[in-house]
Amino acid sequence: MTDVAAETRSKTITWQDPLATARLGLTMTGFEYLTAIAEGRIPGPPIAAHFGMRWESIGHGEVVAVIEPDESMYNPIGMVHGGVAATMLDSVVGCAVHSTLPAGVGYSSVELKVSYLRAIHAGRGEIRATGRVVKEGSRIAFAEGEIRDAEGKLLATASGTCVITR
DSSP states (O other): OOOOOOOOOOOOOOEEEEEEEHHHHHHHHHHHHHHHHTTTTSSOOHHHHHHTEEEEETTEEEEEEEOOOOOGGGGSSBBOHHHEEEHHHHHHHHHHTTTOOOOTTTEEEEEEEEOOSSSSOOTTTOEEEEEEEEOOOEEOOOOOOOOOOTOOEEEEEEEEEEEOOO
16 A cells, blocks of 8 residues: 555635525515625625535626635545536526526526537636526526636536526
8 A cells, every 4th residue: 555645735625504594585586686696795605604605796698606626535546526616507507597597497408518629627717607598488498508717718618407496
């Protein structure tokens, strides 16, 4: 067995009750709710805390989220786990749809197809995920997403379908 220098690292994650925040979200339009999260007036979802994800912009049918990958996101072969990209893409695709919804109306991902185009590594700056609605609907909505690195290189793409819940 190879002797591996094992310098211990740690990461602290804190969050607030997500169900209380979700209940509050039902009283607001999707755009208002996501804007309040982006501006820090309402706590973000716990998954965002895990990745250090922040919302850079919220528009009608388009959202942008940013993270700076670190080693805690690595898979066994020394790169950021594909689940991080998939989670970011699921978030921006879903939230793009959410930004179009009236108060009291929700959504859930039904399908997400991710294409990984380049490896993601820590120490290379922020990565930015953008989600855009392709087609709004009363029962189903379609959206696309992409992740780019700090230099603008395309790292991953996604297409997703969300069911609208009333």
